[in-house]
Amino acid sequence: MNSLDQDHLAENIIWREMLAFTDTFRTFYSPHVVHAVYTELSQERGRSEFELSHKEPQVVENSWIDVTLTFAVKDGELVGRCTAVVSLVQVDGMWKIWMVRSWLESYEGHGHPDEPKSGHDNSNIQSEDHIYDAIIAGGGQSGLGAAGRCKALGVDYILFDNRPSIAKQIGAGYKDWAFKHAINVQEATSVDSASWDGANQLWTVSTSGKNGDQKWRCKNFVLSIGTGHKTPSRPAWASEHEVKRSGFKGTLIHSADYHNANDFAGKRGVVIGTANTGHDIAEDMANLGMDTTMVQRGKTWVIPGQFLVYAHQPDYNLDKPVAEADREQITQPLKVLSELANKHIWAGIRANPKLWDDLEAAGFKTERYGQLFNHLYGRFGGHYIDIGNCARIIKWEVKMKPEVVKELTENGLLFEDGSTLDADLIVLCTGFEHDFRKDAQGIVGHEIAAQMDDFWGLDDEGEIKGYAKLAGHPHLFYFGGEARIARFYSRFVALQLQKLKLGWPIQPYRGP
Ligand SMILES: Cc1cc2nc3c(=O)[nH]c(=O)nc-3n(C[C@H](O)[C@H](O)[C@H](O)COP(=O)(O)OP(=O)(O)OC[C@H]3O[C@@H](n4cnc5c(N)ncnc54)[C@H](O)[C@@H]3O)c2cc1C
DSSP states (O other): OTTOOGGGEEEEEEEEEESSSSSSEEEEESHHHHHHHHHHHHHHTTOOOOEEOSSOOEEETTTEEEEEEEEEEEETTEEEEEEEEEEEEEETTEEEEEEEEEEEEEETTSOOTTSOOOSSOOOOOOOTTOEEEEEEEOOSHHHHHHHHHHHHTTOOEEEEOSSSOHHHHHOHHHHHHHHHHTOOEEOSEEEEEEEEETTTTEEEEEEEETTOSEEEEEEEEEEOSOSSOOEEOOOGGGSHHHHHHHTOOSEEEEGGGOSOOGGGTTSEEEEEOOSHHHHHHHHHHHHTTOEEEEEOOSOEEEEEHHHHHHHHTTTSSTTSOHHHHHHHHHTSOHHHHHHHHHHHHHHHHHHOTHHHHHHHHTTOOEESSOOHHIIIIIISOOEEEESSHHHHHHTTSEEEEOSOEEEEOSSEEEETTSOEEEOSEEEEOOOEEOOHHHHHHHHHHHHHHHHSOOOSSBOTTSOBTTTTSBOSSTTEEEOOOSHHHHHHHHHHHHHHHHHHHTTOOOOOOOOO
16 A cells, blocks of 8 residues: 555455545545545645554455555644555455555544543533534434534534433433533524525524524534435325315324324224335234235335344444444445345345245235345335334235225225225325435525535445535535444544634545
8 A cells, every 4th residue: 555556456446435535435446546546645645654553454254354554644734543444355366455445533633533521511502602613403313423523522512402302312322422422412492594604604503492592603514403304205195185185084194193003903004105114003003903904016125134133243243342343334335335235135035035935925025135225325215124014914914905006085095906995094104205405405595405415325436425524515514314324424524523623624535
């Protein structure tokens, strides 16, 4: 790596870069591109010599060897302390690099995102005159993660969450987290709007809630208000107009409004949709002794929950610190992670075909070899991680109706094939609209939302769009998502905020 030549790179070389060289998240492919970008940025960033880290080289998947290195880059007056993992394979008797991962760990002399400032001084709630380095809207796992890392890095922030009590929502673990990281939070407070004053380079953030209407000022704004699960998506036949027209005598709701079906015990329940939410609600109905039917339109990929446990166990287990496991997993290019997940999960499916055979015999249309990462990062769902409902379907305790709904009727549903299904309760498990910008627009307004990048889904390089980086505005970030990436990327949100606080702009590499 200290004198990298294009010949050292395997034909399928892939380089995942996270803030060390590029000030953003990029994945580069092909020996020519990787070599050219690496050479250019090594020079531009005054990269130091690489040194072997204390970590022993590791054989991975019986296929390659990972060697962990440390290095430094210069960024203005900042010195970025970085890690790289270089993966080596033998090609025609020569060791070649087929994968490189590089990421920023910390800025020298400015703390480390993994080293919390503990204590209970979580009361830095200032007056309107105070200018925070950052305001974080939303205290789910993402907002809380970013907040903890900000505290560790000396970024002066405040977090608002509109729920009355985060602890009640998240559970006991929250208290430990809040204490460990001295989270500066005002709960029961909704962030209503944020406007950008370009002349003074400041956000004015308006909140309402337990302390009435308040205004706050900050240099940077982080939206971590969820990942676009706010607007329920309803099929055309279940629009308000159609429900009224049909004269349906039962109850029809979207899963977003479902809490339980206790009032319908022993009655007829219909679930529209066969992904995770649909199965969970069908199981709930069946547990209440309801006559339960799931309506399925297309094929659904099903994976037993246990398969995911097996797939993750080599990294996530009681013997390995979570921070180390995250480094090993989350720094991998998503394309590689995806191939590895497919390899392990599909092997499990091939070896145990009975579950899928039995589901099909019970009328459930299965997609046998689905792509986990497409579901998680592309479609935002559409699969079922089986935690019990498959057994109910196989035993016909939950019945299947694999037909397309034509319309709602007085008594239930009419299908395209002319058949009908009567129902007392219909729950639409048809997902949500996923344009995060619509949610953001409610806060930052139309003009700024229009310049924001897409959020979620994969770009051409395989990076998550808009994720944990500047969101089309030089002082706006948006952030959210599942536990592991929320936990790991929170360091990068905080490091970028710290860099801005220290007076250095974020300049994402746009080449080649
Ligand atoms: C059915 C379902 C099952 C899932 N299962 C899993 C799973 O098993 N594992 C997993 O990792 N992920 C799962 N996910 C994804 C899950 O939603 C995310 O992992 C997690 O909730 C994302 O955390 P977050 O902090 O980004 O957003 P959220 O948890 O949605 O937190 C956002 C917070 O912001 C608050 N907020 C929103 N607007 C405002 C405002 N204007 N002002 C102040 N506060 C505001 C909200 O009240 C909330 O507290 C699931 C999602 C769904 C829908």
